[in-house]
Amino acid sequence: MGYGSSNDISGIYFVNRSFTVPGAIGYMESHDEERLMYKNLQFGNSAGLYSVKTLSTALNRIKAANLIFYSIPGPKMIWQFGELGYDLSINTCSDGTTNNNCRTSAKPIKWEYQQVGDRASLFTVTADLIRLRNTYSVFTSGDATLIGGSNLVKQVMLKNKPYTASPTNSSQMNVVSVANFDVSNQTVQITFPHTGTWYDYYEYGAQLNVTSTNQSMELTPGQYKLYTDVLIQNLITSTEEEHVSISLFPNPTNDVLRVQAEKPIQSLALISMQGSAVLPKRIDTESWDVSSMSAGLYIAEIRFENSVIRKRVLKK
Known part of the structure; x- marks a missing residue:
């Protein structure tokens, strides 16, 4: 949340507990605590124009937390939709209302989070950190x-x-x-x-x-x-990018961005240099409306069934 007390996380690392094997399951959220995003949005700190209570800022900070979390060796637990920034209170009822008696109730399923650009970006970063752990042994051993x-x-x-x-x-x-x-x-x-x-x-x-x-x-x-200290492939484009022919045009673009690829495109997100993600309206199978977006440099995040490819695009 951006406050400076009780922030020592060293106990998440099994070695710091004098364990000889990774037997401590690390977690940032659990069934009996408020979600990080809920606390960010409700109680987040601020300074000047920077506020943890802003959705895009709060989600970006979850990316930062995930980086530290998944960089620590040992098994991990994530809670329901944490990879998309689940932000409902622990006292939310199954019908979406809030009541202290609903602490252990089933929580609403938020599949629609996948359609929110900043949340989809968090999902991608989280998935890639897990990919890094599964690919490079230094993250686990x-x-x-x-x-x-x-x-x-x-x-x-x-x-x-x-x-x-x-x-x-x-x-x-x-x-x-x-x-x-x-x-x-x-x-x-x-x-x-x-x-x-x-x-x-x-x-x-x-x-x-x-x-x-x-x-x-x-x-x-x-x-x-x-x-x-060894150059590795960025994010989850490691194999698909080499084999999928893809074209973005016009680039720079003004009103419409066209993306042509050999495989069906599931979604397109444009990520600003400040980390905010936008999901432009899809016009047809290969065209997106970017007319309302601010001018600047973006990373086009093109999602296929099993991979994501990123390309730079300039909005005029």
Whole structure:
């Protein structure tokens, strides 16, 4: 929510509980607690124009929380529709009303969340973090160091086993995750296991030259970063993008964006550089109305049955 008390999450890591095997199931939400999104929207902190109570901001902060959460080795539990930002109170009744007697009632199913751009974007980021865990062993069996204590900036440093400061492939990869849960900019000393070239996963592999294992960096409110010392494919485009022929035009575009692909397109989302997602109205099988969108650079997130492809598009 952006407040600075009781924020130590170190107990989620089984090693910090003196366990020798990953027997502690980590969770951010459970059956007997209010959902994170509910608390964000009802009680979130604010500073200036930045407010955790704003839906897009709250959902973006759940992305940041998921990054830290899934970067920690060990089994995980997610609660109903947490991957879409479920924001109904724990006291919601099955008919959608709220009553303290409904604490254990069945909760409304919110399939319609999938049609909300910012929620769909959260789903994609969450799914991809799970993909990373399933693909790269460092996320599940690496040695983790959780940094930040009760501070609002959290870091997870993952060192592969056996550790090498000069990895030659992804099986030797090391990882650093960091997120700013404050409501103001924070200058952070990010702890890297070694100096040299690191790759910014959420900036499509942009290189960062780390000259000190305590690298200073400014993070905006809610901003999160994932660094790897081996360049890996961004998000869940790893195989499909190489084999699916896709065209976006005109680019730059003004009123209508056309997307042609060899496979049926399930949906299209346009994500701004600030992280907000918009689902433009679909005109036909390959055309979307973008006339009402603000000018600027976007990432077109094109969803197929089993994959997502991302392309840059400029709205005039």
